[in-house]
Amino acid sequence: MDSKVGNQIPCIDFTKDPQNLEEDSDGWKELCNQVREACERYGSFQVIYNKIPSSLCQNVFSECKGLFDLPDETKQKNLNPKPYFGYLGKSDILPFYEGFGVEDAPIRNAVQNFMDKMWPEGNPNFCETLHSISTKLLDLELIVLKMLCDIYGLEKHHKSLAESFENLFRVMKYKLPPQSDAAVVLGTHTDKGSLTILSQDEVQGLEVLSKDCKWLQATPLKGAFIVFIGESLKAWSNGRLYAAKHRVILSGDKERYSFALFASPKEGEVVEVPKELVDKEHPLLYKPFNFMDFLYEFFNTDLRSNENPLEAYAGV
Ligand SMILES: O=C(O)CCC(=O)C(=O)O
Numbered sequence: 001m002d003s004k005v006g007n008q009i010p011c012i013d014f015t016k017d018p019q020n021l022e023e024d025s026d027g028w029k030e031l032c033n034q035v036r037e038a039c040e041r042y043g044s045f046q047v048i049y050n051k052i053p054s055s056l057c058q059n060v061f062s063e064c065k066g067l068f069d070l071p072d073e074t075k076q077k078n079l080n081p082k083p084y085f086g087y088l089g090k091s092d093i094l095p096f097y098e099g100f101g102v103e104d105a106p107i108r109n110a111v112q113n114f115m116d117k118m119w120p121e122g123n124p125n126f127c128e129t130l131h132s133i134s135t136k137l138l139d140l141e142l143i144v145l146k147m148l149c150d151i152y153g154l155e156k157h158h159k160s161l162a163e164s165f166e167n168l169f170r171v172m173k174y175k176l177p178p179q180s181d182a183a184v185v186l187g188t189h190t191d192k193g194s195l196t197i198l199s200q201d202e203v204q205g206l207e208v209l210s211k212d213c214k215w216l217q218a219t220p221l222k223g224a225f226i227v228f229i230g231e232s233l234k235a236w237s238n239g240r241l242y243a244a245k246h247r248v249i250l251s252g253d254k255e256r257y258s259f260a261l262f263a264s265p266k267e268g269e270v271v272e273v274p275k276e277l278v279d280k281e282h283p284l285l286y287k288p289f290n291f292m293d294f295l296y297e298f299f300n301t302d303l304r305s306n307e308n309p310l311e312a313y314a315g316v
């Protein structure tokens with residue numbers, strides 16, 4: 001079944017029947033099939049999911065807006081040597097983008113430390129909201145990961161795979177470029193980590209490139225989150241999963257906000273294809289590689305301009 005409609009990325013409804021999220025129910029198997037098709041063909045999908053209330057997402061957007069108004073020297077306290085993990089703003093490469101990163105945000109202390117740097121006088125509402133959304137996004141991430149493991153008969157890998165990830169919360173703001181009908185405010189890229197779970201406000205702009213090179217829309221839907229497969233999970237799946245290129249274009253008169261939980265292999269973790277996913281029909285496509293080394297190589301060398309950085313870096 002193809003759940004893609006027109007020029008939209010596929011949309012999968014996790015809320016039709018609460019039993020569908022019970023593993024081994026018929027509904028679970030049907031959802032697994034839909035997730036498989038979406039992730040193998042499009043590398044992304046929208047998921048309707050009601051265990052994260054829209055009111056919480058609204059609170060995240062309103063609590064986070066204050067971050068962007070902080071003085072520059074405060075924002076700089078969120079710098080991080082790991083590329084794209086910390087504050088990024090006023091960059092020549094991304095002039096209309098600003099974003100903050102909170103590593104390990106599902107752990108309360110990590111959010112507290114971030115808050116102490118941004119608001120030394122305290123901001124308990126922010127702390128509570130950010131911790132709450134991060135744990136709930138993590139729950140959704142783990143459901144999707146469980147489905148992907150089940151699909152390939154790798155149920156027993158779910159726990160260790162999940163434990164090999166770290167979870168980075170990011171909140172992003174896209175400013176309107178001056179005098180422009182439509183401008184790319186975040187350039188075409190693939191996510192380099194494992195799984196991304198993203199929430200966008202009501203401003204349209206996220207586009208996903210299909211395998212036949214058409215730009216599909218990810219139109220904001222109430223109660224929906226966007227899932228992206230990253231390059232590292234593509235490698236883990238021995239190329240079965242697809243890491244889709246995507247970008248953000250702004251065309252109206254409103255700035256845009258989004259936030260996401262980015263799961264990626266922890267520092268020191270090696271991405272390796274499980275032996276169950278290699279056979280005569282599926283020869284090994286990727287050598288084991290250290291994720292952080294790949295990330296630094298990507299951002300610090302001309303690997304960045306390679307059309308297929310994963311293949312160039314780790315291809316057999
Ligand atoms: O803001 C968005 O909608 C997309 C963000 C994104 O693709 C990223 O940060 O990797």
Ligand SMILES: [Fe+2]
Nearest residue numbers: 189190191246
């Ligand atoms: Fe992305």
